[in-house]
Amino acid sequence: MALLLQREQSAIQQGWAAAAGGANASPKAQAEASSVLSALLPAIQSDTSFVAGSGAWQPVKAALEQLSASRAAQGITAGNTSAFVLALKQPIFAALQKELQSDTQAMVQAISEVTGLVDAMAQWTVDAYQRTREQLIARQQEELLELSTPVIKLWDGILAVPMIGTLDSNRTQLVMETLLQRIVETEAELAIIDITGVPTVDTLVAQHLLKTVTAIRLMGADCIISGIRPQIAQTIVHLGIDLQSVTSKATLADALALAMKRRGYTFTKTARQV
Template sequence: MNQPSEVVLAVLRQHENQIRTEWLQASSSVRMTDAQRRAMEGEAAEILHGVRDALEAGADPEQFEAAPWSKLRQSLESLSRSRAAQGHSAADTSVFVLAFKRPMFTALQRATSDPQAMLQALWNLSVLVDRMAQWTVSTYQQTREEIIQRQQQDLLELSTPVIKLWEGVLAVPMIGTLDSGRTQMVMETLLQRIVETGATLAIIDITGVPTVDTLVAQHLLKTVSAIRLMGAECVISGIRPQIAQTIVHLGIDLQGIASKASLADALSLALRQRGYTITKAA
């Protein structure tokens, strides 16, 4: 362990409780609940223990990714994930870590009379806390990306439900832009439901699709082909006049694929194909 780190460790050992108290006072807010304050106290204590243990093991702040710092890195990762899940920003999270500097600077000034030693210790501490804040922000960004990806996946699943309309008849109401990711999701979900229910006809309703271009049409054709390979037939419903004109203008060939203007018309066609006749009760 170098001498500046020894000075920082000595101050932390002697004044840990006071440093933690001043740190929490600088980071607390009047709007915080008691539960939030207790959680912050636990986070601060865990981080202080991680710093102390790493310095006792002779860790160098310049090599923050080394093994002795692993416990502290885990504490910072836990802090970032907790703050990200609660909706805090990356700036708020890093500010909490950076606030650790002030009480440590004050304690070093009180405990060190040699200006040169104090300057080296302050620099050593600054490097350490900056690395801690950088690690916190990096983990926070990764956590937010994971949350966003999970939310996008959930939205995809919610926006592509497969509904059983009748015995042997499934429907997929499409809403929003149809891209490669959604097409793959629709295809996998629909084919799985065909296997589970033994359905022989699937209705793809595109009433909620704002526009149809060549790429969207290709996605639809791929889905229809996959359905046919499973031994089922497909009907596309919700083709509005504007979409019909666009399909004709683009020269997209939908021959051999049944299409209807509305989902009701598609369901009526499916029932007729299965020998059902719908009559109005007297």
């Protein structure tokens, strides 16, 4: 089959792109087909198995992974990507039929080998596509976490972190790392963690908050927790969670007022200018 693929490479490439994309195959499909076929020929000549994981097949697998990553980034489905790879069978079958039409047994054997190879390539492509999608989703989740937990400089030496949504270990770790880094960068002495947007506070959430407060204090800063609503206060008391060592306020405004007072600022309300 190696000789056939080498001799008919151009026709197989065009036939593959046409089978996958119709009569008007895009230049992108042509380039993808060319990339995979260029790696496929020397791998087949090595006379080793794709499934066995021989080093000769690594360029083919890399080309398929690149194909998967490119199509995943474009929003093309895994099924469509797999179908593109499976479409390689059609031009190869046509070339085999032309080459071995007088030897039915050899043609059947060659078709069986091609079917097994292309099926394995398609499966590898789907697996690579899935890995790419999982990496993309994980990266997007990290970006969303960063966006949902911004560290804001409210005043000189005072930072605030408005928490929105459910707190878990990963998110708390991200908040802690980001906040501690900002404390170092701004030399802040006070950090306000506002949990107004946190729907519930249970034992696990309280432990996460205490760990964050402890880490802030180890950096030489102090912490105030704001957004303690009546329902949350009752839940904390009911669960027997000890937050007495942590300064807390009902609203972010109250926490800011306390932070300003600790920083030595005083404010006087003046007559309204008309």
